Amino acid sequence: MSHSTIAGKTWIGLIALSITLVATNTSQAQLGGLFGGGPKIETISTEDLNALLTKQKKAEADAGKAGKEAPPADFVVVDVRTDAEVNVSVIPGAITKAQYEKNLDKYKGRTVIPYCTVGGRSGAYAKQLAGKGVKVINYKGSILKWVEAELPVVTLDGSPTNRVHTHSDRYRIPSKYEQVTQ
Numbered sequence: 001m002s003h004s005t006i007a008g009k010t011w012i013g014l015i016a017l018s019i020t021l022v023a024t025n026t027s028q029a030q031l032g033g034l035f036g037g038g039p040k041i042e043t044i045s046t047e048d049l050n051a052l053l054t055k056q057k058k059a060e061a062d063a064g065k066a067g068k069e070a071p072p073a074d075f076v077v078v079d080v081r082t083d084a085e086v087n088v089s090v091i092p093g094a095i096t097k098a099q100y101e102k103n104l105d106k107y108k109g110r111t112v113i114p115y116c117t118v119g120g121r122s123g124a125y126a127k128q129l130a131g132k133g134v135k136v137i138n139y140k141g142s143i144l145k146w147v148e149a150e151l152p153v154v155t156l157d158g159s160p161t162n163r164v165h166t167h168s169d170r171y172r173i174p175s176k177y178e179q180v181t182q
Contacts, residue, residue, distance in 0.1 A: 038127040043140040044113060046149045052113075053077070053093045075111040076100065077139075080125045081165070088165035088180045089153035091115065091146055096156070097125070115139035115146075117167040147173050 044052075052075060060070040077094040079086050086096050094115070100107060112134055114122035119140035126138040139145075147153065147164050155161050164173055165180045173179050 039130040041123060041126045041130060042137045043119075044137045046139075046141055046145045046151070049077070049091075049113065049139055049146075050149070050151060053091070056093065073110065075113055075137075076107045078112055078114045078125075079143075080114050080116050080122050081143075081167070084182075085117070085165040085167060086156060088163050089143075089155060089161050091143065092152055092154045092158070111135045111137055113137050113139055115142040117165075117171070118142050118144055144171055144173065147177050150174055150176060153177075 052073075056073045056075075063070040077091060078097055078100045079090045079094045080097045083096075090096075097114075100112070112126075112129055114125045114129075114136065115138075116122040116125075119138060119142045122142060123138050123140065126136045129136045141148075143153070143164060144166065153161055153164055162176060163178045163180050166173060167181065169179070169181045171179075
């Protein structure tokens with residue numbers, strides 16, 4: 001084998017390695033660093049999320065009684081589950097990912113608190129948002145931890161419900177809720 005053939009194969013190998021590295025980094029970025037990369041994301045507990053939502057609801061009720069405009073929350077809870085899941089129920093006060101993304105200007109400067117079923121999809125979305133400079137805190141336990149604490153869920157129009165979409169029948173929820181998987 002001549003020196004030019006070896007050099008040519010070496011260059012081809014380096015180019016292939018470079019393409020592989022770029023593709024890998026791009027894939028990691030698109031996955032929001034799901035498999036370890038990307039920014040470290042802070043999490044919020046069920047107790048702390050419930051306290052935030054309760055405090056905001058009280059501030060809104062007090063403002064309404066006083067005939068004043070309710071103060072805007074400095075956070076927004078975003079349900080990142082599928083349409084089939086959110087159409088069953090959401091955490092009170094939450095909006096859908098589609099609603100959030102359609103009104104980014106409305107929520108600019110607020111801390112985004114995403115959730116899903118157990119926290120995987122919301123964690124990936126949190127990393128994606130953090131990569132864009134958005135302040136974000138993942139609700140890692142997500143709706144399963146919420147109902148484990150026997151907290152209320154509502155339909156998208158705000159009506160109380162006991163139905164919870166759990167994404168899979170491998171999850172168990174308290175008997176006071178109706179489990180939906182389809």
